[in-house]
Amino acid sequence: MTTIASVQHLSRFVDQDVRLRGWIYHKSSKGKLHFVQLRDGTGIAQCVLFQKDVPEALFEAVGRAGQESSLELVGRVKADARAPGGYEISVNDGVVHQAVDGYPISPKEHGPDFLLSQRHLWLRSKRPWATLRVRDAVITALRQFFDSRDFLLVDSPVFTPSACEGTSNLFEVEYFERKAYLTQSGQLYAEAAAMAFGNVYCFGPTFRAEKSKTRRHLTEFWMLEPEMAYATLDDVLDLAEDMLCHVVQEVLRRRRPELEILERDTAKLEAIQKPFPRMTYDQAAEILKNHPDSTFRYGDDFGAPDETILSNMHDRPVMITRYPKDVKAFYMKRDPEDPTKALCVDVLAPEGVGEIIGGSQREDDLDALLTRIKEHELPQEFFEWFLDLRRYGTVPHGGFGLGLERTVAWICGLEHVREASPWPRLMYRIEP
Ligand code: 4AD
Numbered sequence: 001m002t003t004i005a006s007v008q009h010l011s012r013f014v015d016q017d018v019r020l021r022g023w024i025y026h027k028s029s030k031g032k033l034h035f036v037q038l039r040d041g042t043g044i045a046q047c048v049l050f051q052k053d054v055p056e057a058l059f060e061a062v063g064r065a066g067q068e069s070s071l072e073l074v075g076r077v078k079a080d081a082r083a084p085g086g087y088e089i090s091v092n093d094g095v096v097h098q099a100v101d102g103y104p105i106s107p108k109e110h111g112p113d114f115l116l117s118q119r120h121l122w123l124r125s126k127r128p129w130a131t132l133r134v135r136d137a138v139i140t141a142l143r144q145f146f147d148s149r150d151f152l153l154v155d156s157p158v159f160t161p162s163a164c165e166g167t168s169n170l171f172e173v174e175y176f177e178r179k180a181y182l183t184q185s186g187q188l189y190a191e192a193a194a195m196a197f198g199n200v201y202c203f204g205p206t207f208r209a210e211k212s213k214t215r216r217h218l219t220e221f222w223m224l225e226p227e228m229a230y231a232t233l234d235d236v237l238d239l240a241e242d243m244l245c246h247v248v249q250e251v252l253r254r255r256r257p258e259l260e261i262l263e264r265d266t267a268k269l270e271a272i273q274k275p276f277p278r279m280t281y282d283q284a285a286e287i288l289k290n291h292p293d294s295t296f297r298y299g300d301d302f303g304a305p306d307e308t309i310l311s312n313m314h315d316r317p318v319m320i321t322r323y324p325k326d327v328k329a330f331y332m333k334r335d336p337e338d339p340t341k342a343l344c345v346d347v348l349a350p351e352g353v354g355e356i357i358g359g360s361q362r363e364d365d366l367d368a369l370l371t372r373i374k375e376h377e378l379p380q381e382f383f384e385w386f387l388d389l390r391r392y393g394t395v396p397h398g399g400f401g402l403g404l405e406r407t408v409a410w411i412c413g414l415e416h417v418r419e420a421s422p423w424p425r426l427m428y429r430i431e432p
C-alpha cells in the first residue's frame with residue numbers, strides 16, 4: 001500500500017509515491033491532460049494526470065468530476081517551485097468516489113448573505129479555511145501561554161442563575177421550574193477558582209443578546225478569562241501585554257501561508273511588541289475632545305468611532321485605564337486616588353477592530369461590594385457565594401476577558417467578526 005500523505009507534509013515525501021485523499025478544488029483539462037488542484041483539508045496540491053500514465057477509467061472519471069468531487073489520487077511527489085505550495089504530484093493511479101456537478105459555491109464572487117447560508121460548504125473555501133486555521137493557532141498559543149505560566153484551567157458554567165455584565169443583554173432560558181441565563185462571562189466563577197488555585201483561566205462560549213448589527217458583535221462568542229489572586233491592575237496590564245505579544249508571534253511563526261491567503265499585511269503584526277501604549281480615560285478624553293470626528297461626551301463610554309480614533313493613533317494595541325465607575329461593571333474596584341473611577345482596562349486593537357480585552361482589579365472589600373450590588377439593583381441572594389470570597393480570606397485580585405473572535409478578526413484583518421467564528425451566531429442568524 002502506498003503511504004497516505006497529507007498535503008501539509010508533502011515535503012517529507014519528495015520523489016516517493018503517496019496517496020492523497022480529498023476533493024477537487026479546481027480542475028482544468030487540455031486534451032490528454034487533467035490538472036487537478038486537490039484539497040485535502042490541510043492544503044491544496046497540484047496533481048497532473050497524463051492520459052497515458054493513468055488507467056483509462058480514472059482519466060475519464062476525473063474528466064467528468066466537477067468541483068468538490070471526492071477522490072483519491074496516487075502519484076509521485078515532485079518538488080516544483082512553480083507549483084502552488086511548491087510540490088506537484090505526477091498521478092499514476094486513483095479513484096473518484098463521488099463525481100459532483102453543480103457545487104453551489106463557484107470561484108466567482110458571492111454576497112455575504114449567500115455565503116453565510118452556505119457556511120457548511122463555505123468552510124471549504126480558501127478564506128474561511130485560512131481564517132479558522134489562524135483561529136486554531138490563536139487558541140493553541142493562548143493555552144500554551146497560560147500553561148507555561150502555571151495558570152490552571154478551571155472552566156466556568158454556561159447556565160447561570162444571574163447576570164454578570166449588566167442585565168440588558170441577557171439570554172433567558174427555561175430551566176425546569178425556574179429561569180436561568182446563558183453566561184455573559186465566566187469571571188465570577190474564575191474569581192472563586194483563583195482563591196482556590198492561585199492563578200487560573202477559563203475559556204469557553206459566552207452569550208450576549210446584542211440587539212446591534214455591528215461588525216464587532218456576535219450573540220455567541222468565546223472568551224478567555226485569566227484571574228489572578230494577589231494581583232493589582234498593573235499585573236493585569238502586564239499579563240495582557242505579554243499574552244498578546246505571544247499570540248501574535250505564534251501566529252506569525254505557524255500560519256504565514258494562511259496570512260498570505262488572507263492578504264494580511266504581516267508588517268503590521270511584526271510591529272506588535274512590548275511596550276504597548278498606556279493611557280487613562282481622562283487622557284483619552286482629552287484627545288477626543290480636540291478631534292474633529294468625535295462626538296464623545298466626558299463621562300460616557302467610548303463609542304466605536306472613538307475607539308477607532310484612539311486605536312488608529314498607534315501601531316500596537318493601546319491600553320486605556322480608569323474609566324468612570326458609572327459606565328463599568330459592579331465588581332470593579334474603585335481607584336483609591338479618585339473614587340469616581342474604576343481600576344479597569346480596555347485594550348483596543350489597532351486597525352479598527354476596537355476593544356478586544358476588558359479587565360479590572362476586583363472589589364475585594366465585602367461592604368463596598370455589597371453597596372455596589374445594591375446600587376446596581378442586583379439580586380443579592382444570588383451573589384452570596386460571590387460575597388463569601390470577600391468573607392473568607394479576601395485578597396487583591398484581578399483579571400480580564402479576551403474576546404476570541406475579535407482577536408482573530410484583528411490578526412487576520414477581517415471586515416467582520418462573524419468570519420472569525422466557524423458557525424457565527426448573530427441577531428438575525430442562527431442557521432446553519
Ligand atoms: O468587556 P467585557 O464585557 O468583559 C467581561 O465580560 C469581563 N467579565 C471579563 C473579565 O474581566 N473576566 O467582554 C470582554 C471581551 C471584550 O473586550 C470583547 O473582546 C469580547 O469580550 N466581547 C464580544 N465579542 C464579540 N461579540 C460580542 N457581543 C462581545 N461582547 C464582548
Ligand code: MG
Pocket residue numbers: 346355357358
Ligand atoms: Mg468591555
